[in-house]
Amino acid sequence: MTDTLLEHEPLIRVSFFLSVLTVMALWEVFAPRRPQKIGRLTRWPNNLFIVGLDTLAVRLVFPVAAVGTAFITSENGWGLLNLVTLPAWLAVIVSVLVLDAAIYFQHRLFHAVPWLWRLHRMHHADLEFDVTTGLRFHPIEIILSMAIKLTMVLALGAPVLAVVIFEVLLNATAMFNHGNVRLPLRLDRYLRLFVVTPDMHRVHHSVIVRETDSNFGFNLPWWDRLFGTYRAQPEKGHLGMTIGIEDFRTVQDLRLDRMLMQPFRRRPTKTSTLKTSSNGPI
Numbered sequence: 001m002t003d004t005l006l007e008h009e010p011l012i013r014v015s016f017f018l019s020v021l022t023v024m025a026l027w028e029v030f031a032p033r034r035p036q037k038i039g040r041l042t043r044w045p046n047n048l049f050i051v052g053l054d055t056l057a058v059r060l061v062f063p064v065a066a067v068g069t070a071f072i073t074s075e076n077g078w079g080l081l082n083l084v085t086l087p088a089w090l091a092v093i094v095s096v097l098v099l100d101a102a103i104y105f106q107h108r109l110f111h112a113v114p115w116l117w118r119l120h121r122m123h124h125a126d127l128e129f130d131v132t133t134g135l136r137f138h139p140i141e142i143i144l145s146m147a148i149k150l151t152m153v154l155a156l157g158a159p160v161l162a163v164v165i166f167e168v169l170l171n172a173t174a175m176f177n178h179g180n181v182r183l184p185l186r187l188d189r190y191l192r193l194f195v196v197t198p199d200m201h202r203v204h205h206s207v208i209v210r211e212t213d214s215n216f217g218f219n220l221p222w223w224d225r226l227f228g229t230y231r232a233q234p235e236k237g238h239l240g241m242t243i244g245i246e247d248f249r250t251v252q253d254l255r256l257d258r259m260l261m262q263p264f265r266r267r268p269t270k271t272s273t274l275k276t277s278s279n280g281p282i
Helices: 002-030 040-061 066-076 088-112 114-124 131-135 139-156 160-177 185-191 198-205 222-226 256-264
Strands: none
Touching: 002 066, 002 131, 002 160, 040 131, 040 139, 040 256, 066 139, 066 160, 088 114, 088 139, 088 160, 088 222, 114 139, 114 256, 131 160, 160 198
């Protein structure tokens, strides 16, 4: 089974990626949560091109990705779970939970440490919030994130199956919870007991700092509730809230070259920013 997973892992991930991206894009067209003032043709090519750059960066820096690392740890008996006797199904569940918790704390770290925030803020600087926002991360951040993930897989001794499941879930839920999609409020209240919903994560992309520093979970919502970072709704409501950060608010900042240079740029002057209203950029 392990050999089969290793052989087909790229196809599995790409298939889920394209399927979820397509479903979310269509959902945003037919049932949007918020009107968008900046068109997809302005944002999507740049956001999607970043995905290609991130993938290339990871392939160049790391000889093996997370799944390959899991295979090596399994073959050599490395990691905590290879030192204890657990049923295979329980080892998979424990691994997915621990890896998800690690992503939660990594996310908080990237907000708390100034130089890490300079990398992560590119994700928050999108002036709209939709499925492609969930794919918009600086290549240097992606490399650091992969290094943390590989370290966790090694230390934990996570099974190959668990890592495949986690990678697929993380990618799929990141696109789902960044979707500009409308869910019935009752369904949203139920779903956010088990998964981070778009309404829950949208709060995290508010321009208000105390809201930005909340709802850090990408997949499971329990860590925010457990560690006191959960915020149910944005102060100004989902239609009234402003998306993004104060530092970069021009349409030019959505260009690929500007996005890649953001970690190395100083805060722009006030005269270069877009005017904003309670409903966002105008």
